Amino acid sequence: MYRRTRRAVVSSLLASSVVCGGAVVLAPAADAAAPAASCTVTPGPNDTYVTITGEGFTAPRKLNDGESTVDLAVGPDGTFRVQRFQKNVDYTVLAANENQNFVFVNCKRVGTAATPKPQNPQNTTPPxxxxxxxxxxxxxxxxxxxxxxxxxxxxxxxxxxxxxxxxxxxxxxxxxxxxxxxxxxxxxxxx
Structure with missing residues (x-):
């Protein structure tokens, strides 16, 4: 799925949740202080893969990379960790059920401290x-x-x-x- 198609899918999910009275789905109830869900994408040490981690989620969840959607194994503590070879895509964590908080969460791309910055860019080899x-x-x-x-x-x-x-x-x-x-x-x- 391309970016435009993914936006259409996410928009339709959002619209269907609002139509079904799911405005509450987008935010946790005021009396139940649910932790915020977050997702990060970190490049691997040789930049051959990315590691996607998340916290604050309830199972079941799905990971969308713009072309495909796969099930995520969310632990009892609300965390997950997966490695993917698609490095230059935007990842989104989607809810599998309409009654879950945080219907979709866009993953943020972060750098890694283990990746040294080249001193002289003319002498570096491409990844x-x-x-x-x-x-x-x-x-x-x-x-x-x-x-x-x-x-x-x-x-x-x-x-x-x-x-x-x-x-x-x-x-x-x-x-x-x-x-x-x-x-x-x-x-x-x-x-």
Missing amino acids: LQPGSRRDVAQGRAAGTQAGAAAAKKSCETKPVADKSGAQHSDAYWQAWSQAANRSFNRVCNNR
Whole structure:
């Protein structure tokens, strides 16, 4: 969904809640002091993903990125945390039920203190784009090292990618697998 379409969807949700007597839905009741809900988008350390966090929400909730809407796992304390690869989009947290406070909350983009500011912008390299040639080249280099290391330990066990750490694109992992297998077979066949 594009920005205009998303605004139309959010506007229609808002209008339907008002028509259904949901003017109370937009703000908590005066006697029940509900905490304000907030949502932030923080870039990852290598700028390959964003982390979206929120607090003050009641379950169930949905996250909209302008093109798709997914369910959020809101904890009992009203918080959530997800990682997404769509970095340059506006995220919105939507209510799943009409009787929830804070029908929609736009997420605010914040910087990270862990990202150092470059001293000389002429000598900086652009951030790694998922699926780019540099991303594939890094996957190939890492796979070659992993394949050789696995072969040195034992030619019985092929290398397996550890995808639990850094977030990489599918192109990176394909290049990693091909290079790891090629390196593994080359070392084991030369024994």
